[in-house]
Amino acid sequence: MSKGELTRKVLSDLISESETPYTPDSILREFRATDDKRLSVDELVGILKTISQKRPNCDEVAAEVKQVLKSKDPMYALLVFVKRYSEDCLTPRSSLKNSEMATVTTPLQTKSSIGASSVPRTSLAEGSHDSLGLPTSTPVVNRKSDSGANAAGRSQGNREEDRELGDLSLMRERLLLGASNRSLSTFRPPPTEKSLKSSSQKTLVNPPSAPPPTGVPEESRTHSLWDFNDVDGNSALDPEIAALPIESQQNELLTQLLYCFTGIRVPCIVPIPPDPSGGLSSYKTEFAIHNQVDRSLAELVRKILPLASYFVGIQRMVADLDGQGQVINALNAALTDVSHDFYLLLMQAEDELERNELTMQKLVYYMQPTLWVMEEIWTTMFGLQQGELRGAAVLTHLHGRIKRLEGDREAQKVIIGLMGKAAEPYMRMLQLWIQKGVIVDRQQEFLVEDYEEVHCNQLPEHYSDGYWEKRYTLRRDHIPSFLEKYSDKILRTGKYLNVVRQCGKRVMPTQQMHLEYDPTSEQHVSVINEAYYFAARMLLDVLLAENDLMGHLQSVKRYLLLNQGDFTMQFMDACEDELSKNVDLVLPMTLENLLGLTLRISSARDDPYKDHLHCELLPYDLVTQMSKIIKEDNKEEYWQTQDRLDLSGLECFAFSYEVKWPVSLVLNHLAISKYQMLFRQLFYCKHVERQLCKIWKENSIAKKFSPQAAELYRSAFTLRQRMMNAIQNLEYYMMIEIIEPNWHIFIEKMQAVENVDNVLQLHQDFIDSCLKNCMLSESSHLNRAIFKLCKICLKFCDFIQLETSLDPADTFSERVKRFDLEFTGILISFLQKINIMAKKNTADRFINLVHRINYNGFYTDLMDKLCMKDALG
Secondary structure (H helix, E strand, O other): OOHHHHHHHHHHHHHHHHOOOOOHHHHHHHHHOOOOOOOOHHHHHHHHHHHOOOOOOHHHHHHHHHHHHOOOOHHHHHHHHHHHHHHHHHOOHHHHHHHHHOOOOOOEEOOOOOOOOOOOOOOOOOOOOOOOOOOOOOHHHHHOOOEOOEOOOOOOOOOOOOEEOOOHHHHHHHHHHOOOOOOHHHOOOOOOOHHHHHHHOOOOOOOOOOOOOOOOOHHHHOHHHHOOEOOOOOOOOOOOHHHOOHHHHHHHHHHHHHHHHOOEOOOOEEEOOOOOOOHHHHOOOOEEEOOOOOHHHHHHHHHHOHHHHHHHHHHHHHHHHOOOOHHHHHHHHHHHHHHHHHHHHHHHHHHHHHOOOOOHHHHHHHHHHHHHHHHHHHHHHHHHHHHOOOOHHHHHHHHHHHHHOOOOHHHHHHHHHHHHHHOHHHHHHHHHHHHHOOOOOOOOOOOEEEOOOOOHHHOOOOHHHHHHHHHEEEOHHHOOHHHHHHHHHHHHHHHHHHHHHHOOOOOOOOOOOOOOOOOOOOHHHHHHHHHHHHHHHHHHHHHHHHOOHHHHHHHHHHHHOOOOHHHHHHHHHHHHHHHOOEHHHOOHHHHHHHHHHHHHHOHHHHOOOHHHEEEEEOOOOHHHHHHHHHOHHHHHHHOOOOOOOOOEHHHHEEEEEOOOOOHHHOOOHHHHHHHHHHHHHHHHHHHHHHHHHHOHHHHHHHOOOOHHHHHHHHHHHHHHHHHHHHHHHHHHHHHHHHHHHHHHHHHHHHOOOOOHHHHHHHHHHHHHHHHHHOOOOOOHHHHHHHHHHHHHHHHHHHHHHHOOOOOOHHHHHHHHHHHHHHHHHHHHHHHHHHHHHHHHOOOOOHHHHHHHHOOOOOOHHHHHHHHHHHHHO
């Protein structure tokens, strides 16, 4: 006796016994009603208590059913009620015992209801009862639900707490079995001829077994669950189907089609074994229709059979892709919801079939839109499976499918729904990043990667140099196509918030954000933009207002670019003797003390950031430092100290400027090093100028000499004046024509800055422009020429100052001539190189220096001769 028949018989006997005005159908209707139409628990229990009032255990059974109704499915509660009385008077005990031996205990719970199902999907009652029907050899029984018309899987006398699994196959059975009193699983077709049996029946090799301790059978997560297995009860064969009237044949085919749609093998529609090579055949099934089926019916069946192939193929791919990341898992969950809707459609079709209102033409009409949608879902999923797409690549694939479905509204609507669900975990990560600057990405699917290696309170000396560029980077292959245009903005938003948070400030968005994928309104774009502007404004306020970035930049310019003239001269007066020593003999503490003294007696005493300035003795000269910083591939070498060369303190001296986070983000170690390069060149030229000024005193002494002796010194002092002219014009060019104009441009642009990236870019452009036009960038040969000019000037000064007595006239004059020839040769070569570079790049300002030094054309003829010489080889 089937479950439906047993339920009706028990209810009919109790109604007759109690003489109440109910019918089995009316009671079943009340227990199957949806949530909004269902009677209350007390009313349902009242009905059952009324029809069983003459039974001695009426109150005990009613109390048990009421307890079940509070947390379980009403249909299950009804089956508990029927079971209690079927055990008492309807079912022989021996029959029950044999039934128990043939069933498997599966204490499962179902997933919460989604959609307007006519059968509520709730968890099972605590307790165990004998199976009422569906054999365990079907694929769906592996994840069996004890609801409605299926209370199988409970062993008698045992009560244990249910586990909620909510698997798709479990829901498949619940929805199919709970739709009507004659569910698909109760169908038992009569036997057919042996010839039909060999072509249509496929039996399970392994006998059913109890689930593992977790309650989840191992095979339930593989796509073998969807391999069109035989169902006990379908193993019996049909009679000659051609002998049936056309209407009966149609009803038989409709019933079998409903089986086939859910992946169960039926006699008249046999799946063709797939190609063992895999590929497309692993997820697409072809069918053979029994040759005795009416031709017109067979044609209609062929039209709709692809729906079974697509649906089962989708379930196989879902099982294969399970656990491949958050995005895939979210997509699988969304496909489960689509499957629920498909089951509801099958329930409606089965309901019409029960009322003899369903024909094959109607079923084709009902299922045609679903067929198109399922085909699109199958195509989409197959693309994911074949491309082995994960994470953002899945979202890109789905986004592309949505665009290609313009015109197919229903299919596009379904893919948009899948896309929205699949994008939820990715959008949650994105929202957390742009709201708080935090990355939670255990599956490594997010577009931003954090390369943090040390904690903020353990920053190395030059940590800030690479922080902005290297700490957070984009994974280009992890960016969904619909976020590609905004990826840089997303990266900067989180970086800004990170800096703000590391400054000890709370990151509180101005308004609550909700980020989700919407291809029509693109609401996510406005959310990203709002978060970006909020983070940019917040960090700018922290840098410019709270930490006075511009004040620090003004101090750097004042000291490292020699903008504080009186301080520079007083410091050089105080430290000249100390810096003239070999670098290994210079005492840093002495320099620090002299610096502090000079700062407090000069006009710099009012500077609030003067204590950030310190003295530093670098282990290399300017040319070496420049080569280390300019070469990108040797950046690491910059931080490695080397043995000091035989250098003076003056050649190794530089100011350093120390700042704290977050100002160090802009004035980082590399930026300070570039400022030091400018300082060292300016400071060295200023020192040469001072030495040339000192020998002017010798010029005044020479006036007292005899005319013959004075004539000897005249050429020397003429050479001194030419040297002074070259050095002073070089200083003027660098400080007045390069640094000052670039500084004013930088300050003007800073007034309209919108984010920290603009600040960093403008500051870098300012420093690089100064370095380039001061001949401290790739034109290192010009810098070496300047260094040689300064060296020859210092040697000349030493020669004049150390000449204590007049040597023979020819000796002194010859030495002066040698200095003159050497200086003139270096200067002419220097000016010639500038002319050549100016012709190649007219944007550079080097040519201005030529006009300044050669203002009266004194060196023009010499340069022309040099050009002629070079041309002749």
